Amino acid sequence: MKLDQISSYCDKYPQEASNLSQVYLDLTTAKSWAEVKVKDIEPLQRCILLGRTSKSDTKMIIIVPCASNEIWTIEKITQLFSQLRTVPSLLLDCDPNNIKSITLAIAFPDSTVVYYKVHDGINPPSDN
Amino acid sequence: MESSKTNVQQPFKVNISKNNKAFIWDAETVNKLRKDRIIGSLIGSLPRYPLQNQLLGLPLSLMPEEVTLLLSKGIIVLIDDEKSHLLPTKSQIEEFEKNKTENEEQQLQDYLRFIKEKRSKFQSLKKNKLKKNDVKEIENITNNDNDHNEIDDSCSQQLRITEHESSLIKAFAPTITIKTSSNSFEWYNDKNYCFDSLEVARLAGLWTWPSTPKEKYKFNIYCDLWNRGYFITNGIKFGGDYLLYPGDPLRYHSHFIATIIDMNKELSPMDIITFGRMGTAVKKSYMLCSWDTNEDKAVYVCIEWAGY
Numbered sequence: 001m002k003l004d005q006i007s008s009y010c011d012k013y014p015q016e017a018s019n020l021s022q023v024y025l026d027l028t029t030a031k032s033w034a035e036v037k038v039k040d041i042e043p044l045q046r047c048i049l050l051g052r053t054s055k056s057d058t059k060m061i062i063i064v065p066c067a068s069n070e071i072w073t074i075e076k077i078t079q080l081f082s083q084l085r086t087v088p089s090l091l092l093d094c095d096p097n098n099i100k101s102i103t104l105a106i107a108f109p110d111s112t113v114v115y116y117k118v119h120d121g122i123n124p125p126s127d128n
Numbered sequence: 129m130e131s132s133k134t135n136v137q138q139p140f141k142v143n144i145s146k147n148n149k150a151f152i153w154d155a156e157t158v159n160k161l162r163k164d165r166i167i168g169s170l171i172g173s174l175p176r177y178p179l180q181n182q183l184l185g186l187p188l189s190l191m192p193e194e195v196t197l198l199l200s201k202g203i204i205v206l207i208d209d210e211k212s213h214l215l216p217t218k219s220q221i222e223e224f225e226k227n228k229t230e231n232e233e234q235q236l237q238d239y240l241r242f243i244k245e246k247r248s249k250f251q252s253l254k255k256n257k258l259k260k261n262d263v264k265e266i267e268n269i270t271n272n273d274n275d276h277n278e279i280d281d282s283c284s285q286q287l288r289i290t291e292h293e294s295s296l297i298k299a300f301a302p303t304i305t306i307k308t309s310s311n312s313f314e315w316y317n318d319k320n321y322c323f324d325s326l327e328v329a330r331l332a333g334l335w336t337w338p339s340t341p342k343e344k345y346k347f348n349i350y351c352d353l354w355n356r357g358y359f360i361t362n363g364i365k366f367g368g369d370y371l372l373y374p375g376d377p378l379r380y381h382s383h384f385i386a387t388i389i390d391m392n393k394e395l396s397p398m399d400i401i402t403f404g405r406m407g408t409a410v411k412k413s414y415m416l417c418s419w420d421t422n423e424d425k426a427v428y429v430c431i432e433w434a435g436y
Contacts, residue, residue, distance in 0.1 A: 031436055053436070068397050074418040075391045077429050103434050106397040115434035116404040122356075123430040124374075124383050125413040 006038050009047045016046045016065065022107040023065040027051055039091055043083040049105075050093060060093055062102040068109065081120045136160065139202055139324065142195060143187075143209040144334055150195045150206075151187035153309045158188045164203060165359050166194050167377055175306075186308050191362060192337040193350040199326055199335070206329050208321035216315040223314075232302040239300055240293065345419035346388050352426040353386065353417075363387070366410060369417075384415045384430075391418045391427070400431055408433035 006024050010017035020038075027033045027049065035052040049063040064080070066072075085096045092099075101119040108114075140157040142150050152158055152168065161168065168188040177183065190198075198204040216224070310316040329335035338344045350370070353360055359373040361382075368385035371377075385407055389395075395416075407414030418427045 027436075066397065070397060072395045072397070072400065073392050074389065074395075074416060074427055074429060078427055103436075104397075104400065106401065114401060115436045116400055117432040117434045118400075119413075119430040119432065121430070122384075122415065122428050123413055123432070125407070125411055125432070127411055 006047075009038055009040060012040070013046055019065040019067050019105075019107045020047055020049075022111060023049065023063060023105040023113055026105075026113040027063070037093075041084065041087060043086065044080065048084075048102075062092075062099065063105050063115075064102050065105045065107060068106055077118060078120070139205045140198075141207050141318070141322075142190065142198070142204045143207045143212075146210045148335075148337075150190040150192070151209075152190065153187045155186060158186070161198075161203075162376065164198070165354065165357075166190070166198060167359055167361050168194060169362060172308075192343075193347055193360075195335065196326065196337055196347060197351060197354060199324075199329065202324070206323045206335055207318045208323075208332070208334050211321045212316055212318040213310060214315045214317060216313075220314050235302045236297065236300050240296065243293075243296060345421070348419050349388055349417045349426050358384075360386075366412065367406065368414070371412075372415075382412055384413050385410075386415045386417050388417045388419075391420060404431040404433045407431065 003021060003025070006020055010021060013020070024036065024038070027036050031053075033051050033053055034055045034057070035050075037050045039048050039050055041048055047065070049065065050060045051063055052060055062084070080102070081099060084092075084099050084102070087096050089096050100121065101117050101123065104116045104118050106114050106116070136154060136156045138160075140152070140161065141154070142152055144150055152161075158168065158170075168190045170184040170186065171189045172185040172187055173181075174183060174185050195204070195206070199206060307313075323329040323332060323334055326335070338347045346369075350360065353370070353372060359375065359377055360370050361373070361377060363370045363385055365371070366382075366385045368387040370384075370386040371382040372384035372386055373380050373382045387403075403414040403416070413430045413432060416429045416431065418429075419425075420427050
């Protein structure tokens, strides 16, 4: 059962349980990503997902599930990045100091999940 | 007509209007400021093309950030526009009216001469017996009556010409030229109302931007972006504070829509969706800018739609 992988994390962080499970299901079943791993980030008191869209992709994408009524501020975003950078590299499968962007996965009550990249710093548009 | 080769030098003159707006009325200055990556915005209607706003002319309007930056670098000086325009004296007014009347009279004489030349051209063409179509074109210009006998009594012809001329004079509308710059007027003198630094301008009460804490950190962020080499213009067309270009806006599309917000401004996920979707739809990156007062530096966060 797909949700077995994340059930322990849902128990640990009950506030984040519905967001985490919604995004996890969306990525694994609806978006059919090749690889999705759950990582517990204690300093943030939430879990993030590390994923790869297809087998050929080299870079792991950091997905941060969040609720549709969660309030963000620039302060909170910069803290998110600085906390992620303190995580040991083994946990994240990449050099934490190099983390320049994350993908915010916003989960809605009607089961819609939308993904928005948040870059730390000045990042030119990719298709200009 | 003012000389077009004045070779204006720094510091450039920027006129501050009574309602604290900064305008540049000289085309050469507008051009030279582009070298300092200051673009501004042309806001003047073109007299010959009034019912459009795709192409506008002088004056150039500067953002408060641009004025403060340029003034702090000594590239511009500020002129108190209201005080520089003195009340004209009686003799100055008389001189002005006299020149105006002379100019209008000259225009009228030029116009009448033009009509006379056309008429004589028509007469000579008629004598050469050109095709009726060619003649018709010149007829419309000279308003000549075609039904009249070709061999006319010279006296009655003269009378008709005089009547015609008086109706032309009545109908004539002279062109009135309104000068773009006030420099040529004798009652304009900006020497005593010229301010070359932020402190001096602030003391005089002419230019006090930035004054609130929000304006101050908005200026800090603007300077930081300018120092990074961007060309910055107003971002109202895309719902932001600024648009950032990697080069001259005449050559490039903007890469960023920059909006300045407080570090603790609450953003809902809907806001993030709004910024991200809009930025990506117009091939730009939506950049949220904030000033970190603790570390005294600018913080930037870019939002992009992820197409998963």
